Amino acid sequence: MPISVTGKSRTEGAPQPECRGFSLVELLVALFVVVIITSLATLNVGSGNQDQLLETHMRELQNVSLFAIDEAQLSGTDMGLLLLQDSRGPATRSGYSWRERRAEGWRSPLTATDVFETRTLPPEVRLELALEDAPAVGPLVAPVGDDATPQVVFHASGETTPGQLELRHRDSGELLWRLQWDLLGRMELLQRGEPAQEIRRADW
Numbered sequence: 001m002p003i004s005v006t007g008k009s010r011t012e013g014a015p016q017p018e019c020r021g022f023s024l025v026e027l028l029v030a031l032f033v034v035v036i037i038t039s040l041a042t043l044n045v046g047s048g049n050q051d052q053l054l055e056t057h058m059r060e061l062q063n064v065s066l067f068a069i070d071e072a073q074l075s076g077t078d079m080g081l082l083l084l085q086d087s088r089g090p091a092t093r094s095g096y097s098w099r100e101r102r103a104e105g106w107r108s109p110l111t112a113t114d115v116f117e118t119r120t121l122p123p124e125v126r127l128e129l130a131l132e133d134a135p136a137v138g139p140l141v142a143p144v145g146d147d148a149t150p151q152v153v154f155h156a157s158g159e160t161t162p163g164q165l166e167l168r169h170r171d172s173g174e175l176l177w178r179l180q181w182d183l184l185g186r187m188e189l190l191q192r193g194e195p196a197q198e199i200r201r202a203d204w
Helices: 024-045 050-075 196-203
Strands: 081-086 092-102 105-107 127-129 152-154 163-169 175-181 188-192
Touching: 024 050, 050 081, 050 092, 050 152, 050 175, 050 188, 081 127, 081 163, 092 127
Parallel strands: none
Antiparallel strands: 081 092, 081 152, 092 105, 127 163, 163 175, 175 188
């Protein structure tokens, strides 16, 4: 060990490297990246099963929505769900994107961009939104600007307008899945609008 002319070790009293742990937000982002990767793997495995495919899409939407609610409260920034309809291809497709409220208005999120990626649903289905005590609001027609206003807002206070988002067959209008939430953002995913236990009894 090097010794200075004073007889002390040169490393004595030297600043030590600072150990920095992961923040809660970073851990949440890592967790949801794992969730999304798992969802994509499920999509690939069950690509021949349309019911499983649609369930995976809706569970991913529920998981990312819950993450957005947590992110809004942790960061003190309102988060928003933006519903889209894209007719530019051979078939019209429903989808959704995410926004965060900044000083200059609504913008695409700067954090957890891999979690808040735009999603597109199969062309056979469409999304329908209904908010409590609010007029009917439809999806925005893609492409949309970065400053597009989302239809569903998860406030930094932890509150949101109660409502439901239904996944329906595009041609027949049959209800396939319903994601509903209350004032505090507590969510429930229902197959054909019914609790899972009732679905099982109906299938018997």
